[in-house]
Amino acid sequence: MRRPAKLAIIGEALTFIGVSALVIGAALFTVALEQGDWPASSVGSLAVAFVGIALIVVGAALSRAGRAELRPRSLEPHKVPERVAAHSDAG
Numbered sequence: 001m002r003r004p005a006k007l008a009i010i011g012e013a014l015t016f017i018g019v020s021a022l023v024i025g026a027a028l029f030t031v032a033l034e035q036g037d038w039p040a041s042s043v044g045s046l047a048v049a050f051v052g053i054a055l056i057v058v059g060a061a062l063s064r065a066g067r068a069e070l071r072p073r074s075l076e077p078h079k080v081p082e083r084v085a086a087h088s089d090a091g
Helices: 003-034 038-070 082-090
Strands: none
Touching: 003 038
């Protein structure tokens, strides 16, 4: 498997784990607020949620970088060599 494909797969996995951590952290925070245990257990649940957000950001960046490298070169904008561009302008 090529390196860009691995980057994209790892990025997608990190994004999935991050979303899961964010949901779990939000649920734990909600439960802590309902039980009135504000400072003690809610801080840990917020930490889990923020770690989830960080994993989402890192995973999305890795996934985007991997997919950008996998894109075929034919889809890139057409690049004209400098000397061809110079001859066409001289005309």
